[in-house]
Amino acid sequence: MPERSRRPRRVSPNTLASIAAELGVSRTTVSNAYNRPDQLSEELRERIFAAARKRGYSGPDPTARSLRTRRAGAVGVILTEALHFAFEDEASVDFLAGLARQTRLCLTLIPVGPEEANPALVTGAIVDGFIVYSVPAKDPHLKAAYERGLPVVVCDQPTGEPGAHFVGIDDAAAITKAARVLIDAGHRHIGILTKRLFSTPRNGPVNRPELADADLHVQRARVRGALDVFDAAGVGDVPIVTRHLNDRDSAAGGAGELLTAHPELTAVLCTTDSMALGVLDYCAAAGIDVPGELSVTGFDATAAARAAGLTTVEQPNVGKGEAAGAMLRSLIESRDPRREAPREVILPTRLIAGRTVSAPRQGARAPRQVPRRP
Known part of the structure; x- marks a missing residue:
């Protein structure tokens, strides 16, 4: 049989192979320019990218690469x-x-x-x-x-x-740092404002049997850790209010609910900084001096909390x-x-001492009307 004439292999202008053929390098080398650039010199990478730009080639198809490597990146x-x-x-x-x-x-x-x-x-x-x-x-x-x-x-x-x-x-151990600061300052009328305790939306007071059923472990552990400190110090009933949303407006509403129902409180322990900043917002609107009339602690040590001088736990x-x-x-x-x-x-974790805790005031705080937020 006559020998077939060999023709130059034609490659698609938009493939790794065509670029490799033009530059006289392997397909792996061209691929490395996109996927493992540290394997090539800067000069060679630029030559590959220049050849690719002429062909309108933007790099290996990510879907094909994902199927080949079984990695999504x-x-x-x-x-x-x-x-x-x-x-x-x-x-x-x-x-x-x-x-x-x-x-x-x-x-x-x-x-x-x-x-x-x-x-x-x-x-x-x-x-x-x-x-x-x-x-x-x-x-x-x-x-x-x-x-x-x-x-x-x-x-x-x-x-x-x-x-x-x-x-x-260890959320329970971490919150004890804030709880002890309040006890050491002399507070015995303390409330707790906590972020979401239950996956099912709920806002309002929470008693101890209900707390045991809370399915959000972080907030439950923080509340329990604080209660352990308060119980050991002989603090009486500690009211707990939860808010499903962890934002300042929601927290300010929770602060109003807690402090209106319990004007005897001299301190509020919060399980997040967002909750604590909401308490500060409420107090500012109600004319309640912090820490002269009310001490407040948070949890997270965010930049906003530090700027506000909040006593908080840093995680x-x-x-x-x-x-x-x-x-x-x-x-x-x-x-x-x-x-x-x-x-x-x-x-x-560690405690960040701020300006929002002092010795408790004397006597009950008179309830105040707070303007509603627009």
């Missing part, structure tokens, strides 16, 4: 708040900053909100693993994350999940994000993450 962050909260709440912003430093991957924020469930957002997320940031026990989104079979790191709550990789603080929110990110990255890079023994990281 992203981490899913399941938030128990509305999406805007991740950018407005300082503690959440700090956590995400620390997380971004350590994962070295894109972050896909999956807001599930405090009032609605949508596990499909988790099952449909194109990610390599999940950070579950403070969700209730038996939350359907946590269940959906585990069912994906991808690495999962739980941050803050729920606690005590069998086989879970966990990063957080390492950036460090928490870094620890969770490093743990998840290690699991993603593991050959068999399902065989990894459960890890737990408990981070330290």
Whole structure:
């Protein structure tokens, strides 16, 4: 048979192969210019990019690369708040900053909100693993994350999940620092204003039997830790008011409810800085002097709280994000993450002494009318 004439192989103008053929390098070298730039010299990378620009080539197709490598290059962050909260709440912003430093991957924020469930957002997320940031026990989104079979790191709550990789603080022990400051100052009429205790929306007073049934572990642990200190000091009945939303307007409403019903209170312990700043807003509107008439403590040590001079408990929110990110990255890079023994990281906390605690006033505080917010 006559030998077939060999014709030059034609390559598509928009492929790695055509660029490699033009420059006399391998396809792997061209791919590395986009995916592993540290493997090439700056001069060679620029030659590759210049050749690519001539062909209108913008880089390897991310979908094809994901199918080939079985990696999405992203981490899913399941938030128990509305999406805007991740950018407005300082503690959440700090956590995400620390997380971004350590994962070295894109972050896909999956807001599930405090009032609605949508596990499909988790099952449909194109990610390599999940950070579950403070969700209730038996939350359907946590269940959906585990069912994906991808690495999962739980941050803050729920606690005590069998086989879970966990990063957080000892919330009950941390809040005792603020509770003892109030006791040491001489306060014996103390109320508690807490962020969301129940996954089902609820605002108003909470008694101790109801507290035992709270399914949000972080706030429950903080309230219990404070009550342990108050009980040991012989403090009488401690009124507790919860607010489902963790914002200053909601907290100011909770402060009004608490202080109007209990004018004998000389101090309010808050389980978040947002709650405490809402109390300060209420007091400013009602003409209540802090700390002359009312002492207030918070929790988180956000920049806004420090600027307000709030006495608060500092937890390492950036460090928490870094620890969770490093743990998840290690699991993603593991050959068999399902065989990894459960890890737990408990981070330290400390008290930040501010200007919102002093010795208790004498006598009951007269109730005041506070103008409604528009």
